[in-house]
Structures are given as structure tokens and as C-alpha cells.
Amino acid sequence: MRVLDVVLAVAVGLGLWQGLVILTDAPHFILPSPLRVAQAMWHSRAVIAENALVTASEVALGLVFGSLLGVATAIQLALSRSAERIMLPILVFTQAVPVFALAPVLTLWFGYGMGSKIVMAVLIIYFPVTSAFYDGLTRVDQGYRDLAQSMGAGKYEFLRQIQIPNALPSLGTGLKLAAVYAPIGAVIGEWVGASKGLGYLMLLANGRAKIDLMFASLIVLACLTVLLHIAVGWLAIRLARYAGGESPRRG
Amino acid sequence: MNQPPGIRLSGRHKLNGQLLFSAELDLPAARWTCLLGRSGVGKSTILRLILGLETGGAFEGSITATDGAPLDRRIGYMAQSDLLLPWLSVLENICIGARLRGVSPDLHRARALLDRVGLSDRAAAKPAALSGGMRQRAALARTLMEDRPVVFLDEPFSALDAGTRADMQELAAEMLVGRTVLLVTHDPAEATRLADQIVVLSSDGAQHWPVPASPPLRSLHDPETLACQSRLLDHLRGVPA
Numbered sequence: 001m002r003v004l005d006v007v008l009a010v011a012v013g014l015g016l017w018q019g020l021v022i023l024t025d026a027p028h029f030i031l032p033s034p035l036r037v038a039q040a041m042w043h044s045r046a047v048i049a050e051n052a053l054v055t056a057s058e059v060a061l062g063l064v065f066g067s068l069l070g071v072a073t074a075i076q077l078a079l080s081r082s083a084e085r086i087m088l089p090i091l092v093f094t095q096a097v098p099v100f101a102l103a104p105v106l107t108l109w110f111g112y113g114m115g116s117k118i119v120m121a122v123l124i125i126y127f128p129v130t131s132a133f134y135d136g137l138t139r140v141d142q143g144y145r146d147l148a149q150s151m152g153a154g155k156y157e158f159l160r161q162i163q164i165p166n167a168l169p170s171l172g173t174g175l176k177l178a179a180v181y182a183p184i185g186a187v188i189g190e191w192v193g194a195s196k197g198l199g200y201l202m203l204l205a206n207g208r209a210k211i212d213l214m215f216a217s218l219i220v221l222a223c224l225t226v227l228l229h230i231a232v233g234w235l236a237i238r239l240a241r242y243a244g245g246e247s248p249r250r251g
Numbered sequence: 252m253n254q255p256p257g258i259r260l261s262g263r264h265k266l267n268g269q270l271l272f273s274a275e276l277d278l279p280a281a282r283w284t285c286l287l288g289r290s291g292v293g294k295s296t297i298l299r300l301i302l303g304l305e306t307g308g309a310f311e312g313s314i315t316a317t318d319g320a321p322l323d324r325r326i327g328y329m330a331q332s333d334l335l336l337p338w339l340s341v342l343e344n345i346c347i348g349a350r351l352r353g354v355s356p357d358l359h360r361a362r363a364l365l366d367r368v369g370l371s372d373r374a375a376a377k378p379a380a381l382s383g384g385m386r387q388r389a390a391l392a393r394t395l396m397e398d399r400p401v402v403f404l405d406e407p408f409s410a411l412d413a414g415t416r417a418d419m420q421e422l423a424a425e426m427l428v429g430r431t432v433l434l435v436t437h438d439p440a441e442a443t444r445l446a447d448q449i450v451v452l453s454s455d456g457a458q459h460w461p462v463p464a465s466p467p468l469r470s471l472h473d474p475e476t477l478a479c480q481s482r483l484l485d486h487l488r489g490v491p492a
Contacts, residue, residue: 143334146304150328151397153351161350165338245337245377 032212037219040212047201052220055198058114058186059228062121063178069122070129070174077130078137078163079155091127099124099185103192117189117197124185125178132177136170137163168243172236179232183225198224255281255400255431258322262312264296271296271308274457276450278401280317283424283432283467285442287460287487288452294435297452298403301433302326327399331406333386335378335393341365342374345393356396364392368422384415391423401431409437417471420445424468439483443476444469451486460486 014034021033028036041048073091077084103120110116140163148158190199198221205213257280263273272293278284286294299306301314301322316322335344345365346356365371368388378386387407394402404423408416424445436442442449445467449460460483463475470476 141332141334143330143332144336146299146302146330147328147334148351149304150302150326151348151351152324154353157351157353161347162336165336243338245339245379 029209029211032215036212037215040210041216041219044213044216048198048217048220051196051198051201051217052224054114054196055117055183055186055190055221056224058117058189058197059121059182059224061114062118062186063125063175063182063228065118066122066125066178066182067129067175070126070178071133071171073126073130074134074137074167075159075164077134079159091130095127100188103188106189107193112193112195114196116192117186117194120189121182121185124181128177128181129171129174132174133167133171136167139170140166165243169236169240172239175232176229176236179228180225183221183228187221254318255429256320256322256325257317257431258301258314258401258433259317260297260301260312260314262310262314264293264300264306264308264310266296266306266308270454272452272454272456274452276457278431278433279448280431281429282447283427283434283445284448284450285434285436285446286450286452287436287439287442287483289487290437292452292454294452295405298405298433298435302328302403322401325399325401327394327397327402329390329394329402329404329407331409333378333390335386335389337378340375340377341370341381341389344378344389345396347393348397361392361396364395365389367395367426368392383411384419387411387415387419388422391419391426395426399430401433402427404432404434406435406437408441416441421468439480439487440471443480443483444471449483451483 017034021031024031032040073087077087099120102123103116106116106119106123110119137159144162144166148162153161186197187199187202190197191203194200198217202214202217202221205211205217258278260274260276260278264271274297276284276286276297286297288294296306296308300310303323314322316325335341336347339347342358342361342365343350345361346358349356362371362374365374368391370385370388370392373381373385373389378389381389390407407423408419411419420441434442434445443463446462447467449462451458451460461479463469463473463479465473465475
């Protein structure tokens with residue numbers, strides 16, 4: 001049933017696209033038809049695949065490093081009052097800096113390779129992961145705190161046994177946000193300066209009036225993002241089920 | 252378990268500068284004390300004060316054990332909410348105290364306790380798969396696992412249906428025998444069934460209420476218990492004797 005829904009949605013989308021092409025009678029170098037884009041995608045499949053792999057690697061590495069950094073920061077904030085007081089305002093302030101505006105500097109610092117794109121993705125997902133996980137770590141039912149205190153719990157054991165498992169659903173929410181942001185970060189990094197990646201390919205195709213290739217790259221990028229979203233969504237559901245005590249076999 | 256101490260609380264508690272209560276309370280050693288009173292009069296606050304938990308107010312006075320030793324880590328605590336961790340199995344939940352102290356739990360004892368509360372076949376189940384009564388039995392086993400000479404119960408049975416509640420009262424009375432127990436409750440029937448001593452808390456202080464001559468656990472059909480229960484209910488409702 002759900003597969004049928006997806007097929008229908010794709011068909012409607014393609015239909016609307018084709019309708020727009022017919023209605024506006026736009027030349028193919030302004031708005032290519034779905035068929036032309038499909039041809040371009042097939043024709044340039046090797047180039048697209050090569051660049052998609054680069055972008056996918058940047059996004060995946062950015063996600064892993066950004067999430068690890070966010071998780072570590074959230075734990076540090078939750079453990080230490082002074083870290084919370086000093087770090088939290090800094091974190092909020094850094095969010096007021098548009099990360100996109102940093103892209104040229106990051107390229108200057110980390111070069112034209114994958115490094116600067118990974119750093120970009122890390123920076124863009126760091127805050128959502130940190131704040132979501134931190135929120136989960138601190139939002140522990142007072143009853144658990146009372147019980148743990150009466151049992152003589154240590155700070156680190158309380159964190160490990162109660163706070164972290166309790167915060168896993170929140171972490172899942174943060175990771176879902178990160179999965180949406182990370183590709184944006186990587187592609188912006190590629191726009192500013194790169195010699196590989198889907199963002200680079202899009203700019204290149206655009207510059208050479210190969211709009212069909214540009215669209216083909218864009219569609220592949222969108223598909224990558226959707227796949228990532230599905231994978232992280234699956235992980236988020238597992239995390240929430242674990243924390244809720246549901247058996248993973250069910251449903 | 253060591254010899255259970257008695258506990259004496261004497262003093263006044265202020266909340267936002269307003270006097271909540273001024274009271275003297277004695278919890279005799281190895282006896283059940285049931286604390287009643289209207290909502291908001293500070294019953295749970297007394298329990299939290301002795302447990303050393305945050306109360307949001309200021310207490311002036313003293314809390315001492317009759318044996319003179321500190322009360323720290325000598326009181327077990329069971330609340331109205333079972334506070335089972337949903338991601339742990341029943342057995343793991345029973346052992347949470349040891350896990351929280353970073354020591355390895357005595358699994359043999361945990362299984363024996365599960366057996367005593369009738370949950371041995373649910374050791375591997377997650378709390379979500381248990382009924383309310385089973386969850387409270389697991390919470391009772393967790394409290395016993397701590398093996399503290401003093402046990403504080405904050406309305407632990409109030410969310411259960413009447414039949415399950417009576418079962419739980421009997422189980423708790425049996426399993427907590429020989430310990431100093433403070434039970435905070437709203438239910439005059441529960442208090443008259445279980446108490447060696449009944450204390451009614453109001454803003455004027457802690458008033459002792461006479462208990463039936465028979466020892467707890469008292470029968471639900473005993474006329475003296477029933478009479479005591481209705482007089483206590485009248486008193487709590489403000490009906491003159």
C-alpha cells in the first residue's frame with residue numbers, strides 16, 4: 001500500500017513537471033522535460049555516481065562526527081553545572097552566526113577537498129544534536145532522581161543507567177534534524193569551492209548550460225537525502241522503542 | 252539488616268515564608284507509623300525531609316535516629332509511581348540500586364525476592380508488559396533488595412484497584428516486618444489495617460490517633476478496626492465526633 005502511494009506520488013510529480021514543460025513551452029536549456037533529465041542521468045551515470053559517492057561520504061562522516069561531538073557536549077553540559085553556565089550561552093550565540101557565511105573561511109582553512117565539507121556538515125548539525133540530547137538528559141522525572149538519591153547513586157552511574165537511556169528518544173529527534181541539515185551543509189561547502197561532489201557537479205552543469213544534468217544531479221541529491229532520512233528515522237524509532245521498553249521484534 | 256532505629260523529627264517547615272507545619276513526630280523502631288492528613292498539609296514533605304530529599308522549603312529543627320547514627324543510606328523509599336525503568340527487565344529493575352552505586356548486584360537474592368513477591372516467571376519481562384499490581388510488587392521487591400532497616404512508603408498503593416490494594420497491603424506488611432516503616436496515605440482504611448501508630452498531620456501539629464488493640468495486620472471485618480476507620484474518616488472530613 002505504501003509502495004503504491006510512493007509510486008503514485010512520483011507519477012503525479014512527473015506529470016506536473018511534464019505539464020509545466022508543455023504549458024510554458026520552455027526551451028530544454030531552461031526547463032528540461034523529465035525524459036530529457038532521465039536521459040542525461042543515464043548518459044552521465046558514471047560522473048553522477050562518482051560525485052554522489054563523494055557527497056554521500058561527506059554527509060555520512062559529517063553526521064558521525066557531528067553527532068559524536070554533540071553527544072559528548074550534551075553529556076558534559078548535563079554533568080557539570082559550571083560547563084552548563086558557561087557553554088550554553090556560547091552555544092546559543094554561535095547559532096546566531098549563519099554557518100553558510102563561514103563556508104568561504106572553512107574552505108580557506110580546510111582546503112578544497114572533503115575536509116571543509118565535512119567540517120561544514122559537522123558545524124551545521126552540532127547544535128541540533130547537542131540541544132536535543134541535552135534536553136533529554138536533563139528532563140528526567142523527579143521521582144527517578146529521588147529514588148536514585150535515596151539509593152545513594154553516583155553521578156556517573158545515574159547518567160549511565162538513567163539519564164542516557166531516558167534521553168535516547170530525544171537523541172533520535174536530534175539525529176533526524178541532523179539528517180536533513182547535513183546534506184545542505186555539504187552541498188553549500190561544495191558550491192563555495194570544490195572539485196568533486198554533487199554540489200560541484202550542479203554548478204558545473206549550470207555553468208555549461210547543461211540544465212538537464214543539473215536537474216539529474218539535483219534529483220540524485222534529493223534521493224540521497226530521502227534515503228538518509230529513512231535510515232535515521234528507522235534508528236530513531238529503535239531508540240524510542242528501546243527507551244520505552246518495547247520489544248524490537250514487535251511492529 | 253541492622254537493628255532498625257526509631258526516628259524523631261521535631262521542628263517547623265516553611266514554604267515560601269509561610270508556615271506549612273510545626274510538628275513533633277516519633278517513628279518507633281520496628282513499627283509501622285501511618286501518616287494521614289489533608290492534601291497539601293505536608294505529609295510527603297515530612298517524608299522527604301527525613302529522606303534528605305529536596306522539599307522546596309526551609310526546615311528548622313532536628314531529625315535524629317534513636318541510635319544516634321546518621322540516617323544517610325539507611326532508608327528505603329517507595330513512591331506512588333512504581334518508578335520502574337521502562338528499558339530494563341523486571342530483574343534488572345530490582346537490581347537498579349546496586350547498578351546506581353556501581354557495584355555488581357546479588358542476582359541470587361534478587362531472584363529470591365522476585366519469587367517472594369510472586370513475579371519469578373516475569374523476571375525477563377519489561378515493565379510495560381506488567382499490570383499495575385505487578386509493577387508495584389516489582390517496586391516492593393526493589394525496595395526490599397536495598398535491605399534498609401527503615402522504609403518510607405509514599406502512597407504506594409493508592410493507584411491500585413481495591414482488591415489489588417488489599418493484596419499489596421498484606422504483602423508489604425508481611426515483607427517489611429521488623430523494619431521501621433513510615434506510610435504516608437490518604438486512606439483511613441489502609442492506616443487502620445496496617446498501623447502500629449496513626450498520626451494525623453495538620454497545620455497545628457501532629458496528633459496521635461488511637462489504634463485498635465489488635466496487632467496489625469488487622470482483618471477487614473474486625474468491628475473495632477471498622478469503627479476506628481470510620482471515626483478517623485470523620486475526623487479527616489472535619490465531622491465532629
